[in-house]
Amino acid sequence: MDSSRRPNSGPNAASPMGPELARLIELLARLPGLGPRSARRAALHLAKRREALLAPLAEAMALAAEKIRPCSICGHIDTAEICSICADPQRDDGALCVVEDSADLWAIERMGAFQGRYHVLGGCLSALDGVGPEELRIPQLLARAAEAKPREVVLALNATVDGRATAHYLAEAFADLGIRTSVLAQGVPMGGELEHLDEGTIAAAFMARRGL
Amino acid sequence: MAGGAPARAALRLRLARFRSWSALQLEIPAGASVALTGPNGAGKTNLLEALSLLAPGRGLRGASPEEFARRPERAGWAVEVLWRAPEIEADSAELRVGADSEGRRVARLDGREVGRSALGAPARLVWLTPALDRLFLESPGDRRRFWDRLTLAFVPEHGERALAYERAMRERNRLLEEASPDSRWLGALEEEMARAGTALSLARVETLRRLSAAAEEASEDFPAARLSLTGLPEEALAEGFAPEEAEAAFRRRLAEGRPRDAAARRALIGPHRMDLEAVYAAKETPAALCSTGEQKALLVGMILAHARALAEFDDAPPVLLLDEISAHFDAGRRAALFQALADLGAQVWMTGAEARLFESAPPETLRLTVRETLEGSVLEGA
Numbered sequence: 001m002d003s004s005r006r007p008n009s010g011p012n013a014a015s016p017m018g019p020e021l022a023r024l025i026e027l028l029a030r031l032p033g034l035g036p037r038s039a040r041r042a043a044l045h046l047a048k049r050r051e052a053l054l055a056p057l058a059e060a061m062a063l064a065a066e067k068i069r070p071c072s073i074c075g076h077i078d079t080a081e082i083c084s085i086c087a088d089p090q091r092d093d094g095a096l097c098v099v100e101d102s103a104d105l106w107a108i109e110r111m112g113a114f115q116g117r118y119h120v121l122g123g124c125l126s127a128l129d130g131v132g133p134e135e136l137r138i139p140q141l142l143a144r145a146a147e148a149k150p151r152e153v154v155l156a157l158n159a160t161v162d163g164r165a166t167a168h169y170l171a172e173a174f175a176d177l178g179i180r181t182s183v184l185a186q187g188v189p190m191g192g193e194l195e196h197l198d199e200g201t202i203a204a205a206f207m208a209r210r211g212l
Numbered sequence: 213m214a215g216g217a218p219a220r221a222a223l224r225l226r227l228a229r230f231r232s233w234s235a236l237q238l239e240i241p242a243g244a245s246v247a248l249t250g251p252n253g254a255g256k257t258n259l260l261e262a263l264s265l266l267a268p269g270r271g272l273r274g275a276s277p278e279e280f281a282r283r284p285e286r287a288g289w290a291v292e293v294l295w296r297a298p299e300i301e302a303d304s305a306e307l308r309v310g311a312d313s314e315g316r317r318v319a320r321l322d323g324r325e326v327g328r329s330a331l332g333a334p335a336r337l338v339w340l341t342p343a344l345d346r347l348f349l350e351s352p353g354d355r356r357r358f359w360d361r362l363t364l365a366f367v368p369e370h371g372e373r374a375l376a377y378e379r380a381m382r383e384r385n386r387l388l389e390e391a392s393p394d395s396r397w398l399g400a401l402e403e404e405m406a407r408a409g410t411a412l413s414l415a416r417v418e419t420l421r422r423l424s425a426a427a428e429e430a431s432e433d434f435p436a437a438r439l440s441l442t443g444l445p446e447e448a449l450a451e452g453f454a455p456e457e458a459e460a461a462f463r464r465r466l467a468e469g470r471p472r473d474a475a476a477r478r479a480l481i482g483p484h485r486m487d488l489e490a491v492y493a494a495k496e497t498p499a500a501l502c503s504t505g506e507q508k509a510l511l512v513g514m515i516l517a518h519a520r521a522l523a524e525f526d527d528a529p530p531v532l533l534l535d536e537i538s539a540h541f542d543a544g545r546r547a548a549l550f551q552a553l554a555d556l557g558a559q560v561w562m563t564g565a566e567a568r569l570f571e572s573a574p575p576e577t578l579r580l581t582v583r584e585t586l587e588g589s590v591l592e593g594a
Contacts, residue, residue, distance in 0.1 A: 125400070127387045127401075132394070133394065161408070162383070165383065165404045168400035169397055198367065198369045199414075199415075200369055
């Protein structure tokens with residue numbers, strides 16, 4: 001597999017694998033967390049388990065490629081025109097949670113304590129990267145909220161500069177609509193000791209304190 | 213503290229292929245202070261720099277890591293120090309920083325590989341180099357970086373906050389370039405600038421308070437500097453406004469200043485414009501107008517106040533690295549410096565071109581001469 005070990009290696013040496021396998025490795029190497037080396041290992045693993053793994057995986061991927069689409073209401077990645085959360089009649093229409101990405105939605109769903117609806121922005125505002133409100137699903141969010149009038153919008157965005165600026169932006173837009181917003185608390189981590197926290201974190205925790 | 217062995221000290225220093233040093237092993241009895249003399253270019257400062265690399269950052273020269281490996285070998289380098297500190301439970305531990313032949317940086321604590329920041333808590337170091345001699349004459353940016361370095365010793369998050377502030381500011385600058393920027397978006401970014409910027413300023417003002425308190429306790433013969441921080445929101449915070457008020461005022465000023473900032477293509481107010489002003493108190497003279505010797509003394513006074521404030525903060529003084537420390541001082545001021553260092557109870561590593569510069573240093577000081585040979589720098593006992 002390692003072409004440098006072949007006596008005839010060099011730019012003109014024959015490829016050690018057919019184009020199909022080379023293409024598979026090239027595509028696998030583009031996945032997050034995989035590089036050329038781990039892509040070669042994964043491809044070899046798949047090749048050795050052709051019936052048990054490679055064929056079912058190819059089938060699953062073909063089906064997913066055909067079915068996957070962003071939900072037309074919330075933007076979450078799913079396999080139907082309307083995602084399973086938006087289609088669920090048991091969900092609370094009065095609470096709307098705004099996240100940057102589908103991965104954040106999954107993280108909150110793993111917690112299992114939120115029963116409302118979601119809206120996936122597809123990123124956060126960044127002037128430096130050329131991402132404005134129109135590049136995100138912000139117009140859809142505001143239109144949706146103006147119609148559904150939820151009791152509360154939870155802005156569950158990342159605590160980065162861009163995430164926080166996006167939260168400020170949305171909080172103001174919702175204030176104009178007369179809709180209450182909240183952001184996730186920041187402060188003392190679970191199991192954290194106050195003595196070892198910086199003043200900024202302690203100040204944030206103090207401001208977000210609540211009755212027991 | 214005077215007289216007792218310092219609670220924080222290097223007890224043994226080993227170097228391998230570091231700059232001019234091919235190899236070195238030096239024992240420092242009971243953590244005594246060290247005075248290194250020798251001609252220019254012999255390798256004195258390299259030894260101080262090696263110690264400075266135990267602290268977070270790029271060391272006292274701000275050098276890039278590929279400069280550390282000794283030429284021509286370029287076979288990796290190592291600095292290994294037996295270090296005593298109150299943060300180390302077993303009294304002392306072997307701290308090691310270095311790079312292998314491929315340039316991969318490694319930090320070790322008693323042989324265990326650790327993140328470099330893990331060495332920062334025990335390896336508290338304060339340094340002063342001739343590069344800072346012109347601090348009061350250089351640009352505000354140099355003074356800002358100097359002050360932020362002092363602040364970072366008390367607030368490890370200071371650097372991260374500065375990055376957050378700058379990111380929000382650059383986003384706002386970019387938005388202001390547009391013909392009709394989204395006002396709500398600008399407001400959101402100004403909110404972030406005000407939040408991160410006020411936290412930055414608050415930490416800087418707190419450093420000023422700590423240093424002023426420490427300077428008041430001092431009785432040494434150094435001309436005292438009256439320090440102040442200029443700029444917004446530093447001035448408001450120094451005048452005693454609550455952080456929330458200072459933050460709100462800063463945010464308001466940013467919103468009002470949009471047309472002006474758009475025309476200038478940058479933010480004209482904020483903590484990125486802070487400056488440090490120093491006045492030689494006894495003469496009511498701005499530091500920039502003082503003599504070279506007076507400026508150096510003001511600088512040393514600030515560094516001593518910082519060391520004293522850190523001693524209070526950590527319950528043990530930092531180790532001081534003072535490069536070419538007494539070059540601009542007369543005999544009287546040199547004696548006062550050594551007395552102040554003795555009062556601090558810290559281990560001090562000093563360099564100077566001639567041995568006579570350290571005549572009035574405490575008798576237990578380890579006096580060594582650095583010489584350059586074909587095999588690299590070598591140490592000779594005085």
